[in-house]
Amino acid sequence: xxxxxFAFDLKGAKQLMADAGFADGFAITLYAIANHDAxxxxxxxQEQLRAINIEVEIISEEIGTFAQRVGEGTFDWxxxxxxxxxxxxxxxxxxxxxxxxxxxxxxxxxxGWSNEELVGLYQEALVNxxxxxxxxxxxxxxxxxxxxxxHIYICQPYKFHAVRNEVKDMYVAFNDFHTGLRTTWLSx
Numbered sequence: 001x002x003x004x005x006f007a008f009d010l011k012g013a014k015q016l017m018a019d020a021g022f023a024d025g026f027a028i029t030l031y032a033i034a035n036h037d038a039x040x041x042x043x044x045x046q047e048q049l050r051a052i053n054i055e056v057e058i059i060s061e062e063i064g065t066f067a068q069r070v071g072e073g074t075f076d077w078x079x080x081x082x083x084x085x086x087x088x089x090x091x092x093x094x095x096x097x098x099x100x101x102x103x104x105x106x107x108x109x110x111x112g113w114s115n116e117e118l119v120g121l122y123q124e125a126l127v128n129x130x131x132x133x134x135x136x137x138x139x140x141x142x143x144x145x146x147x148x149x150x151h152i153y154i155c156q157p158y159k160f161h162a163v164r165n166e167v168k169d170m171y172v173a174f175n176d177f178h179t180g181l182r183t184t185w186l187s188x
Contacts, residue, residue, distance in 0.1 A: 005146040013052050025053020031069055032079040034060035041154050042079040073105030079154075088138045089125050095145055096122025113150040 017023055032042040039060050046056040056077075061069065069075055089096070094103040095118055099110025107113045118141055125137040145151070161172050161180070166187045171180040 010051060017052050022053075025055065027055040027057065028076045029057045029059060030077040030079055031066060031075050032058055032060050033066050033081075034062050036063075036081075038079040038081055045079065045154065071102055071105075073102070089122065092118075092122060092138070092141050092145065095119075095141065095150060096126075098150075107150070113148070115144055115148060118144045 014023075017025065030042050030045065032039040039058070042056075042058045042060075046058055049056055066078070066080075070078055070080060094101075094106065095115070097103055097119070098107035098112070098114040104110065121137045121141050121144075125134055125141070128134040128137060161170065163170050168185050168187055169183045171183075173179040
């Protein structure tokens with residue numbers, strides 16, 4: 001699915017920059033979490049955007065300062081990550097409620113980016129108990145996010161856990177807190 005949106009096209013990117021009046025590029029600050037994968041991701045972004053004349057200054061901040069900045073919305077760009085969520089709606093909640101919570105700061109209280117179709121789908125998905133139609137709602141939300149790019153998702157790291165057959169009810173958590181061990185037990 002993502003291949004439809006994320007094809008590499010340097011010539012097209014340069015044309016989009018020129019069409020937007022930025023043929024000569026611009027400079028921007030990208031905040032990242034210090035000593036975290038987000039900083040390495042920011043460095044890759046910095047290098048790749050140089051090809052279309054975007055000069056990226058990376059500022060790595062300790063997690064407390066970074067989290068405050070993200071919560072206040074005081075950034076041009078930020079490189080961060082999302083941990084495991086108990087439900088797919090929690091991955092897209094910022095887009096489904098761009099006038100609420102932290103998203104309100106990012107999207108100018110809903111006067112910035114917003115999409116009424118997405119907001120409606122999000123509200124419906126929150127209360128939809130039919131798995132098949134809920135799946136389609138979440139899929140359409142993802143398509144809108146890919147088409148309009150209010151956030152740009154760079155990468156998703158893989159998480160692996162090797163276990164033996166005797167280990168039961170173990171699951172992989174993407175938050176690195178190993179919560180999957182809470183329900184784990186060993187068979188005889």
